């Protein structure tokens with residue numbers, strides 16, 4: 001399995017995480033760097049497989065984080 005099976009570069013911003021926000025307001029041009037709304041600025045999106053794996057691993061990762069805290073209180 002390759003990492004490219006799990007995530008793919010965002011087509012909207014071509015992986016930069018930003019979209020060129022060249023907006024014309026009347027005669028004024030403002031060049032705004034806006035976070036890409038498709039990938040939320042990450043520059044990539046999870047594939048269906050990647051999202052499934054994330055759902056699978058998320059509880060385990062949360063357990064790993066919670067475990068040391070539990071032992072301390074026992």
Ligand SMILES: [Zn+2]
Nearest residue numbers: 010013036039
């Ligand atoms: Zn994007």
